[in-house]
Amino acid sequence: MSQARLSKHTPAKHPKPALPEAVENQTMAPMVEKTKLSNLASKLLGWRMWVQSAFLLVWLDPLGLRLHTICSPVFHCYACPLSTFACPIGVIAQFGALHIFPFMAVGLLIAVGALFGSLICGWVCPFGFLQDLGAKAPTPKFDPPKWAGYLRYAVLIGTVLAVPYFFGEEHPLFICRVCPAGALEAAVPNMAGQAIAGQQIAWPNTVKLTILGLFLIAIFFMKRPWCRILCPLGAIFSLFNRVSAFFLRFNADKCTDCKQCHKLCEYGIEPEKRPNDLRCNRCLECIRCGPGALTLGSIFEETQTHKSTFENPERKS
Amino acid sequence: MPRKKTKIIIFSLLILLGVVLLTYGAFFHSTNVLPEQENGSTTLARSEPALVKEVSVGGVKRDESGKIKQTYTGKAPEACPT
Numbered sequence: 001m002s003q004a005r006l007s008k009h010t011p012a013k014h015p016k017p018a019l020p021e022a023v024e025n026q027t028m029a030p031m032v033e034k035t036k037l038s039n040l041a042s043k044l045l046g047w048r049m050w051v052q053s054a055f056l057l058v059w060l061d062p063l064g065l066r067l068h069t070i071c072s073p074v075f076h077c078y079a080c081p082l083s084t085f086a087c088p089i090g091v092i093a094q095f096g097a098l099h100i101f102p103f104m105a106v107g108l109l110i111a112v113g114a115l116f117g118s119l120i121c122g123w124v125c126p127f128g129f130l131q132d133l134g135a136k137a138p139t140p141k142f143d144p145p146k147w148a149g150y151l152r153y154a155v156l157i158g159t160v161l162a163v164p165y166f167f168g169e170e171h172p173l174f175i176c177r178v179c180p181a182g183a184l185e186a187a188v189p190n191m192a193g194q195a196i197a198g199q200q201i202a203w204p205n206t207v208k209l210t211i212l213g214l215f216l217i218a219i220f221f222m223k224r225p226w227c228r229i230l231c232p233l234g235a236i237f238s239l240f241n242r243v244s245a246f247f248l249r250f251n252a253d254k255c256t257d258c259k260q261c262h263k264l265c266e267y268g269i270e271p272e273k274r275p276n277d278l279r280c281n282r283c284l285e286c287i288r289c290g291p292g293a294l295t296l297g298s299i300f301e302e303t304q305t306h307k308s309t310f311e312n313p314e315r316k317s
Numbered sequence: 318m319p320r321k322k323t324k325i326i327i328f329s330l331l332i333l334l335g336v337v338l339l340t341y342g343a344f345f346h347s348t349n350v351l352p353e354q355e356n357g358s359t360t361l362a363r364s365e366p367a368l369v370k371e372v373s374v375g376g377v378k379r380d381e382s383g384k385i386k387q388t389y390t391g392k393a394p395e396a397c398p399t
Contacts, residue, residue, distance in 0.1 A: 068373045069366035078373035079397040086373045090397070094372035098379045103342025104365050111335025114328055168379065169399065176399035190396060243327045299324050 037246075038295035041284055048122075048283065052129040059084055059126045071105045073112040074125040075233045077179065079186035081193070089160055089233050090182075093175045096164035109236055117244030118237045121227055121281035127181050128227050128281065134219030135266075142222050143268045144229055149279040152228075152235035160232045172207060180226060183212035223266045227281055234281065241276040248275040248282065249297035261286040261294055342366075350377055351386045361387075373397060 044051060059076045061084040068078055072085035088105045095102035112120060121128050135141070159175040169176070176182050187204040194201045203209070218225040227234050241247070250272055261271045264285045269277045271286040271294055286294045342365040349360040350368075363371065371377045371387075375398045380386050388394070 068370045071369065077397075079399075081396075086369050091369055091372060095368075098348075098372070098377065098385055099383070100348055100368070100385070102365075102369075103338045103346050104369065105342075107335045107338025107340075107342060109335075110331055111339065114331035114335060174399065176397065182397075182399065186396060240331070243324060243331065245328050299321065299328055 035295070035297070035301055037298055037301065038249075038287070041287060041296035045284055045288065049129075049132065051123055052126075052132065055124045056126050056129065071108050073108060073120055075127040075181055075231060076125075077176075077182040077185040079182060079190070081186075081189050083185070087181075090176055090179075093160045093164040094169060096161055097169040097174070099165065109233075113237050113240035113244065115245050116237075117241040117246065117276070117282065118234065118280055119244075119246055119282040120237055121231075121234050122283040125227075125233075127231075128224060130184075131219045131224045131226060134216075135223045137220045139220045144222065144225070146268070146279075148229045152231055152238075155230050156232035156235045172205070175232065177205060178207055178211055180208075180212045180215040183208045184215075188212075224281065228267060228279065238278040238280070241278060241280060241282075245300065246296060246298045248280065248284075248286070249295050250275040251293050251295070253293075254291045255293040256291045258290065260291075261289045264288055348385055351380075351384050353387045353390045375399065 055074075059072060059074060060082045065084055067084055068086045070085050071088040071091050073088065075089065076083055076085070076087055078086040078090055088109055091105045092102050095105070155175075159173050159178065163171050163173045164175070167174070171177070183204055187208065191201050191203070215226060222228070248271065255272055265271055266283065266285060267279055267281065269280055271277075271280070274280075275294060284296060287296060346365045347362045348365070348368055350363045350371075351360050368377065371393070374394045374396060376388055376393050377385050378388050
């Protein structure tokens with residue numbers, strides 16, 4: 001690290017502004033030591049792509065198990081020739097069309113969400129991984145406006161819950177009929193298989209193909225466009241971010257206001273203001289921040305959590 | 318400390334809710350499904366895991382009368398038609 005960069009994090013050169021009494025009291029508490037969990041997270045951070053690749057082996061059914069009686073907690077189409085489990089969003093939508101409550105899918109999402117929140121999106125989801133790979137391309141990247149993140153909830157309520165329930169699976173806005181994951185992971189390989197076998201190709205509808213085309217372009221010019229703007233599963237997991245067992249912890253005592261975490265965050269979030277923001281997909285890049293003010297915490301840790309601030313009340317926007 | 322306690326309580330309740338729903342769905346919940354050729358034959362009770370597998374290949378549909386009906390006879394489709 002260069003001297004200039006080091007000095008950027010030196011509190012003496014960047015004194016913190018005066019804080020309200022409540023925050024001062026919190027910052028006077030002893031510093032949070034790095035826990036085993038945060039150390040592990042720091043070590044794993046450089047291996048995130050490999051962790052995602054390892055999980056890919058779980059979702060891509062290398063053993064040909066086709067366990068489609070069980071939902072996975074990730075966004076991976078069950079019509080994909082290589083899918084181990086059923087897609088929870090597809091199952092919820094299809095059950096909605098049948099007017100049956102999907103106990104298993106909802107139970108799984110609540111349990112996994114309560115444990116990990118959006119950590120699933122950042123580290124486990126194969127569709128997120130695909131977008132991460134697309135983002136590696138040296139192309140200019142654009143950020144969507146902040147409000148675009150709320151479209152995910154519209155997609156969840158509209159195409160996953162309301163449309164299937166009121167109009168059934170034949171409706172053109174039924175999630176599976178517009179889903180780019182379905183188009184890419186199921187329609188494309190199935191069409192290729194049909195072409196190779198010399199059979200007549202069953203083309204998906206135009207809307208689905210258009211969305212797939214837009215998605216494939218967007219992943220090179222925006223980081224995780226599907227996750228940030230439209231993913232209904234991410235919308236569900238994000239709701240758990242504030243209460244999940246594993247969460248992002250902000251320690252005001254260590255923060256030097258260097259704003260390095262703003263630069264590290266690829267999603268335009270200000271982690272020191274809202275470490276467990278709904279838009280965060282817990283890639284944990286922000287824990288690289290020099291002063292170590294952001295760490296991965298868990299409610300299972302016994303001694304440290306009460307000494308830190310979960311969120312900085314003074315900085316809340 | 319109270320904040321941590323609240324978090325633990327909320328987390329525990331959510332985990333409990335998730336596990337209860339998961340267990341109920343996996344072991345106790347079933348739905349009656351009519352065969353494709355409706356000839357007055359009895360309906361078949363399908364467990365939720367079996368129904369998850371059926372919906373993943375487009376094997377069941379809800380007809381106009383609100384009954385769940387199988388979309389095939391014999392071999393199940395290989396993939397979801399959507």
